Amino acid sequence: MHVGLGPIGAAVARQLAARSSFRIVAAVDIDENKSGRDVGDVIDLGRRLRVKVNGDLRKAAKASRPDIAVLCTSSSLKGVMPQLEQLLKLRLPVVSTTEELAYPAARNRRLAKQLDAMARKAKVAVLGTGVNPGFTMDALPIALTSVCEQVNRIEVRRVQDARTRRVPFQQKIGAGLTREQFEQQVAAGSVRHVGFTESIQMIGDAMGWKLTRITDEVRPWIAEEEVCSELLAVDPGYVAGLSQEGVGYVGDEAKILLQLDAYLGAPESFDSVLIDGSPRIYSKVQGGIHGDIATASMTVNSIPHVIAAAPGLRTMRDMPLPSFYASR
């Protein structure tokens, strides 16, 4: 069952509809422009799925008896708690793209405990995942440390040329704004990647580092010359995108550095991991991992694992090796 058919929820639903191991039995969205319509039409699938979008989560679940709920409504754990509570009362396992659920950080510890207790009571698992947080800047670097006898410091960089990404993504990174507008939107929380604190905490716990401070700062990339994507042109002096840096400290020592540079005109897209340890490891995914497809894929591929997982709030750290899940 789908809960939330925004851009990410729709991408997950399109993938589920295309892959023969899965069947969408219900979909929920509170948007009046979506509820009552066929899911296939709402997600631009090009065919109908004979499932109507419902405005009422409980009714939709009761009528369709799904095996799992896919929750794609908000980045905020606090924001999705009422939905999670409803789903767990229905004893439904949940996989969600809610960034703050990927590895609930210090500020969300209380909610995480509450959620874990509810999930255990319902005898189902809850997992927050996606490409980032969920993989490129946490689970993948952690997996790479498995061949190390010693780890001193971890640096992860994700550089993305936003010219090839969808317009909402370009907006999310502030492309086209003035410097002042950018700062305002950062302050308002609308321009920012959500998940650095969660990824840093996940890596820190895996490495056994007691982090004393986590920072997460966003700065603008200012265009030096005109840069254009298909639908957006940014003049010199305006914002081309963002540069976000997260650091996990033990005392004064920066043990974990995550850097995300997403802007129109980045000369090269890539995802790199440097493990400063023994052995030293430098891994690079050339061209980077495409965010939209990857988040939807990770969510879909996690479904069988979440259904089979031990009850409770799970994270990518205690789930089995992530993998593509094939039709069988």
Place this chain on the structure above:
Amino acid sequence: MHVGLGPIGAAVARQLAARSSFRIVAAVDIDENKSGRDVGDVIDLGRRLRVKVNGDLRKAAKASRPDIAVLCTSSSLKGVMPQLEQLLKLRLPVVSTTEELAYPAARNRRLAKQLDAMARKAKVAVLGTGVNPGFTMDALPIALTSVCEQVNRIEVRRVQDARTRRVPFQQKIGAGLTREQFEQQVAAGSVRHVGFTESIQMIGDAMGWKLTRITDEVRPWIAEEEVCSELLAVDPGYVAGLSQEGVGYVGDEAKILLQLDAYLGAPESFDSVLIDGSPRIYSKVQGGIHGDIATASMTVNSIPHVIAAAPGLRTMRDMPLPSFYASR
């Protein structure tokens, strides 16, 4: 408890001795030059561990009551079955570098079933792991597919300049032999990387591909000019190392290609993974992952996971996300 103190077993033991979360309580080796001596001396640790190498597995285990056995005696599953049987009768979880145990292939299905039954009866887990098989050419490529909505074909390449590796490794890849000697040793099984069939089967199962045929061929790299390592010089026309290619087919289609080129003088060491799918992913570890340290690290880092795992024969596919395990 250590079983087997050859080059790999000794590397694992040195790492355990250096890492404060672990303590070596017993060690077993049938070599008369090792048994009776202090483990620290046998593994060239530079200090004694006050644990004597024992020739008798059962006695050593009974006297020391270990939490887990680390088995590093042979590449062959058939070869280690009597030891595994003894360890499981003692209800000891086992982590092993036995390559054929990493993902028991078709020819070993019967032994794998038997082993799984014994482990379940003993209520402990058994895992075969290491860097290869166990990570670079199977678990890592599988993990990278988790962000894909479609996977058509997987190619993994491991290129190693053997000049920087230990002499036994250089011998294992046939460096210094004539072409005829090389072919003889390949036929005898002494020059060959063990594990391609296992890695290919692991990837195939994860992708849901019903493989109809797996090939595994070894060819020599012939030196075109003189190449030297610190302790070995190879004249032109002699063997500088090996090139091994494993292919997993579905019908006539090569779905999985593993290629290992290990020879003195390789211009660049690296580990690369190409996922031909959506999205397409090309990942490269520059400099490669050092085999000896990495196999020992992976074995040590797996210990807490194996102790906590569900009883039975486990593989890297159903273990939690691999990770460095820190002192706590």
